[in-house]
Structures are given as structure tokens and as C-alpha cells.
Amino acid sequence: MPGLEDLYREIILDHYRSPRNRGELETPPAVRADGFNPLCGDEIIVYIDVADDGTISDVAIGGQGCSISQSSASMMSAAIKGKSVADARHLISAFKGLMSIHESDIGGDGSESEMGIDDRSFEGDAFSIDNTDDVSLGDLEALKGVVKFPVRIKCATLSWNTLAQALDEVQPG
Amino acid sequence: MTLPADIKDDFPVLRQEFHGSRLVYLDSGNTSQKPQSVIDAMARYYETENANVHRGSYELAVRATAALEGARAKVARFINAPSVSEIVFTKNATESMNLIARAWGGANLEAGDAVVISEMEHHANIVPWHMLVAEKGIELRWIPVGDDGHLDLTDLDRLLDGAKLVSVTAMSNVLGTLNDIPRLAEAAHGAGALLAVDASQYVPHLATDVQAMGADFVVFTGHKMLGPMGIGVLWSRAEILDAMPPFLGGGEMILNVTKEGFTTTEIPWKFEAGTPMVAEAVGLGAAIDYLNELGMDNVRQHEVELTAYAMRKLKEVHGDKITIHGPTEPAERGGVLSFVFEGESGEVHPHDIAQVLDQAGVCVRAGHHCAKPLMTVLGANATSRVSLYVYNDESDIDQLADALGAADELFSF
Numbered sequence: 001m002p003g004l005e006d007l008y009r010e011i012i013l014d015h016y017r018s019p020r021n022r023g024e025l026e027t028p029p030a031v032r033a034d035g036f037n038p039l040c041g042d043e044i045i046v047y048i049d050v051a052d053d054g055t056i057s058d059v060a061i062g063g064q065g066c067s068i069s070q071s072s073a074s075m076m077s078a079a080i081k082g083k084s085v086a087d088a089r090h091l092i093s094a095f096k097g098l099m100s101i102h103e104s105d106i107g108g109d110g111s112e113s114e115m116g117i118d119d120r121s122f123e124g125d126a127f128s129i130d131n132t133d134d135v136s137l138g139d140l141e142a143l144k145g146v147v148k149f150p151v152r153i154k155c156a157t158l159s160w161n162t163l164a165q166a167l168d169e170v171q172p173g
Numbered sequence: 174m175t176l177p178a179d180i181k182d183d184f185p186v187l188r189q190e191f192h193g194s195r196l197v198y199l200d201s202g203n204t205s206q207k208p209q210s211v212i213d214a215m216a217r218y219y220e221t222e223n224a225n226v227h228r229g230s231y232e233l234a235v236r237a238t239a240a241l242e243g244a245r246a247k248v249a250r251f252i253n254a255p256s257v258s259e260i261v262f263t264k265n266a267t268e269s270m271n272l273i274a275r276a277w278g279g280a281n282l283e284a285g286d287a288v289v290i291s292e293m294e295h296h297a298n299i300v301p302w303h304m305l306v307a308e309k310g311i312e313l314r315w316i317p318v319g320d321d322g323h324l325d326l327t328d329l330d331r332l333l334d335g336a337k338l339v340s341v342t343a344m345s346n347v348l349g350t351l352n353d354i355p356r357l358a359e360a361a362h363g364a365g366a367l368l369a370v371d372a373s374q375y376v377p378h379l380a381t382d383v384q385a386m387g388a389d390f391v392v393f394t395g396h397k398m399l400g401p402m403g404i405g406v407l408w409s410r411a412e413i414l415d416a417m418p419p420f421l422g423g424g425e426m427i428l429n430v431t432k433e434g435f436t437t438t439e440i441p442w443k444f445e446a447g448t449p450m451v452a453e454a455v456g457l458g459a460a461i462d463y464l465n466e467l468g469m470d471n472v473r474q475h476e477v478e479l480t481a482y483a484m485r486k487l488k489e490v491h492g493d494k495i496t497i498h499g500p501t502e503p504a505e506r507g508g509v510l511s512f513v514f515e516g517e518s519g520e521v522h523p524h525d526i527a528q529v530l531d532q533a534g535v536c537v538r539a540g541h542h543c544a545k546p547l548m549t550v551l552g553a554n555a556t557s558r559v560s561l562y563v564y565n566d567e568s569d570i571d572q573l574a575d576a577l578g579a580a581d582e583l584f585s586f
Contacts, residue, residue, distance in 0.1 A: 003192055003532050008583060017518065017586045040524055041541035041554040064554055066524035067584070155524060 006145030015071035020078045023060040031169045035162030042069050046162045050170045054084050068152050073159035075139050085171050092160050099153050175471040183208040184564050194534030197569045202346050202509050202560030203538050204396045214459035215452045241451045244458035251461045253382040254408050261407040261441040266373040267297040269392035269407035274301035276420045284310035287336040291316040292550050293345040296543040298371045318550050322348045322499035333364035343375035347542045348499030349509035358387030380469035383408050400460035404453035414440040421446040476508040479561050483570045490574040508561030517585035523557040526580045533576035
């Protein structure tokens with residue numbers, strides 16, 4: 001639909017209709033965190049299994065929500081699987097950085113440079129994601145368009161905030 | 174045609190276009206739009222009458238006080254209150270309900286006392302009671318909602334046994350269900366309990382007579398009835414208000430203050446601490462004038478007809494893909510239509526529906542509508558909600574039905 005291409009990118013709809021790592025993990029050994037969006041009732045459950053060496057050996061996503069919250073959770077799960085807790089934390093702050101944009105920056109033709117998004121946020125070594133995963137850096141960047149729809153930012157960040165809770169349970173930050 | 178054909182012209186906000194389409198506002202259960210007369214009345218108050226009320230000794234302050242008290246009298250007549258002194262101005266319906274919980278509940282409820290609410294309440298009529306559960310150990314009981322979207326009253330006698338207060342909505346903000354308030358009043362009083370009514374969704378849409386309702390407290394808000402945000406109403410009978418302790422303390426609500434203590438002034442000002450929202454009261458008064466001009470019976474008839482049209486049209490265009498919650502008979506409900514939409518590839522999430530509709534200029538609400546316990550009963554995390562008012566017409570419903578087709582298309586994989 002005209003005007004919505006930046007929000008409903010094909011890759012986002014793909015993760016929505018075929019969510020990765022959907023399910024549950026047994027707790028313990030996995031930890032579970034529940035996230036709610038009090039505005040719309042969306043609910044995300046994040047399960048993570050962290051190995052002794054500090055890598056996230058498995059992740060599962062439960063709950064229900066809109067296309068943006070579900071696809072963001074799916075992409076996140078693929079991006080953090082096999083990464084260290086520290087790398088996952090870096091990724092959380094980079095993603096939240098991508099989603100926190102001043103309202104005055106929204107507008108114009110909505111181009112990325114006008115929106116003040118720094119592409120370099122995703123290029124640091126700490127969370128470069130190799131292509132052996134089924135999600136690449138490019139997938140996560142597809143969510144950039146969400147910032148043009150401020151009410152949907154909370155949908156996109158819900159799973160990431162929930163992941164942060166889960167990580168804090170494993171290893172207080 | 175029960176309402177003027179050109180009624181949209183009275184509402185400046187509706188003259189706008191969004192994303193290239195005429196604005197279709199279908200979220201009046203959330204807040205209503207304002208006619209020019211309300212906007213003008215508030216501006217005129219600030220231009221010609223503004224001063225602080227109840228204390229100035231000059232003519233301007235006399236006018237400001239008359240503006241506030243004149244608005245109070247309009248509210249009293251609009252809901253057929255026996256006395257103007259029974260109309261307490263608050264910030265909104267939520268504050269009115271908290272006033273009941275804090276002031277009346279504080280003085281009259283003790284550990285183990287039961288308050289009975291229903292599963293279709295707005296959070297404003299749930300959380301204040303949860304707070305008293307936590308603070309005082311009162312018991313909260315729930316009247317269930319049946320599959321037909323009506324309250325299930327089969328177990329009412331047991332629920333009311335030993336209850337001190339029943340607090341229910343006159344009309345559900347999610348299902349549109351109109352509850353039988355006189356019957357609940359009789360049952361509550363028979364059990365020795367008082368009845369509080371959340372009429373936030375009722376007063377804007379149906380002729381209201383608090384005496385015929387038989388309630389002891391009625392709360393509603395101005396912004397859902399064409400008035401401004403920031404003013405709400407609590408009505409109660411004078412003997413109940415007189416016996417209640419004050420809510421907030423400060424100026425306006427006192428008779429005397431010494432170093433040893435204070436005495437309260439008479440009702441309703443006993444409950445109106447601090448400088449009141451005079452311009453908002455004036456705006457509410459102008460909204461009441463506007464509604465009276467339309468005639469509340471005409472407003473109701475218009476909404477029943479438009480609700481019937483919407484239910485028919487959405488079924489006609491989208492068939493079994495659309496399921497509307499709540500009573501199926503338009504005459505038994507208000508103009509609030511919560512629905513789920515099953516597209517080709519499963520349910521289209523309400524947030525996504527609202528997003529696509531917005532792109533077509535159509536405003537609906539998506540989410541839990543501040544009624545999470547009811548959403549649990551419905552087995553839904555969220556619904557999309559259309560809510561109608563005086564300025565809506567069949568062309569709005571047609572634009573909605575078209576835009577839903579676009580949502581279906583986008584989310585068909």
C-alpha cells in the first residue's frame with residue numbers, strides 16, 4: 001500500500017509469516033522473561049539458554065503481537081543465537097539506538113540521512129554478524145523504517161527489552 | 174435523517190485530509206471531536222470572563238464564577254440530577270471513580286468488605302478497587318460476561334451477598350453492551366449495597382436520567398461528549414456526598430483553616446480543592462447545548478441506524494472474515510464495534526489493521542481498550558475498535574470497509 005512500504009518491508013513480512021525460533025525452552029536450564037506492551041496488549045516471551053562459556057546456545061520466542069513486534073523478535077532471535085551475552089547486550093543498545101530518534105527528525109522525505117540514523121551503529125566489531133546465520137545485518141536494518149511511524153517503535157523494541165530482562169537474570173548487567 | 178446532513182461542517186478537525194484521504198474519525202469512544210461552538214465558548218471565556226472563581230470581589234470574577242456555576246447547572250439538567258449541588262467537577266471519569274474509592278471507600282470500606290464489579294469494566298473502574306484490595310484488604314468480586322456479550326446475572330444474588338458497593342459500566346467501551354442499570358440498582362439496594370455507574374460511554378450517546386437509573390453514584394467525562402479534555406463529573410445524592418470525607422485538600426474546599434485543623438465547605442465545593450477548570454466547564458456546557466440542540470433521542474436513533482448499517486456493510490463486503498464482538502442487535506448496544514479480521518493467511522493483527530486504515534485516512538483504535546480482564550474473557554490480546562458519534566455517516570463506514578480490503582490484501586501471503 002502506498003506510504004507503507006518503509007514499514008512493511010518484504011523481509012519484515014517474511015519474518016512475520018515464518019517466525020524463526022518460535023517455541024519454548026525448558027526452564028531451567030533456560031531462563032524466561034515476559035514483556036508486555038501496555039498500550040496494545042502485545043506479549044513477548046523470550047527464553048534463552050546460556051552455556052558455561054557465556055554464549056547464547058539456544059533461544060526461543062513465545063507470545064503474540066503485531067507484524068512489527070513478531071518480526072523484530074524473530075530477527076532478534078536469529079541475530080543473538082550463538083553470540084556471547086556481551087555481544088547480545090551491544091546489539092540491544094545498538095538496536096535501541098536505531099529506534100530512538102527525535103520527533104523533529106521525522107519528516108521531510110524520510111530519507112535515512114534526514115532521519116539522523118547513523119548506519120555505523122551496526123558496523124562495530126562487537127556485533128558484526130556473520131552470514132552463517134539465517135539472519136544478516138541487513139535484516140535488522142529493515143526495521144529502520146519503523147522510526148517513521150513513532151507509535152510502532154514500542155512494537156519493534158518490545159522483544160529487545162524483554163531480552164535485556166532475560167540477560168539480566170543470567171548475568172546481572 | 175435524524176441529524177443535520179451538514180453536521181460534519183461543525184467540526185473543524187474533520188475538514189482535514191490525511192495521507193491524501195478525507196479524515197474519517199471512528200474513535201469517539203476514545204475521545205470525541207469538538208464542534209466550533211465548544212472551541213469558541215472556551216476562547217470567549219478567556220477573552221471576556223477569565224478570573225479566579227469564588228473569591229474575587231470584582232465584576233470580572235463574578236462573571237467567571239457565574240460561568241463555572243452556569244456550566245454546573247447545565248450538567249445537572251442534562252442528567253436530571255435533583256440538585257445542582259450534587260454535581261462535582263473532576264478532571265475526568267477516572268478521577269471521579271478514584272474520588273468514590275478514596276473518599277467514600279476510605280470511610281465506608283473495611284477489610285473483608287466486598288465490592289462487586291464486572292468483567293467488562295474499563296481499568297478506571299478496576300484499578301481503584303485493586304488499590305483498596307491491597308491497602309485495606311477489601312474483597313473484589315466479578316460479575317461474568319456471557320458469550321452473548323451481556324452480563325451474566327444468574328449468580329448475582331450470591332455475588333451481592335454481603336457486598337457494600339456495586340460498580341458497573343452503563344455501556345461497555347469494548348462490546349457496546351448496554352447494561353440494565355435499574356435492575357442492578359434494585360439488586361444492589363436489596364442486598365444493602367450502593368450502586369456506582371461508570372457512564373462515560375453512556376451519557377454522550379443516550380438521554381440520561383440519574384434518578385431513573387436508581388444509582389447512587391454516576392461518573393462520566395466531558396471529552397467523550399464533544400467537550401474538552403480535563404473535565405469530568407461525579408454525581409451522587411446530596412446525603413451521600415454530605416456524609417463523605419473530602420478527597421483532595423486545599424483551597425476552595427474549606428470553610429475554615431486554623432493551626433489546629435480545618436473544616437470543609439458545603440457540597441459540591443467540598444470535593445473541588447484548588448482552582449477549578451473553568452474554561453473546560455464552559456466548554457462542557459457548550460457541548461451540552463450542542464447535544465440538546467440535536468436532541469439526545471435523535472443522537473441515539475442516528476447511532477442505532479448507523480451501527481446497523483456498519484454491521485450490515487462490513488458483513489456484506491468482508492463476509493466471514495470479520496467477527497464483531499458483543500450483542501448482535503443494534504438496539505441493544507451502543508455504536509462501539511470491536512472486531513477481529515481473519516484474512517486469507519490468518520488473523521490480521523489489530524495494530525496492523527489500524528496502521529493500514531490510517532493510511533486511508535480512517536482512525537480506529539487497536540489494542541485492549543483499557544479493559545484487559547475483558548480481553549482475557551474474549552480470548553483476545555487486542556481487537557480493532559470502531560466507535561461512532563454524531564458526525565459519522567454511511568460514507569465513513571464505506572471508506573472503512575474499503576480500507577479493510579487493503580489490509581486484507583497486504584497481509585495475504
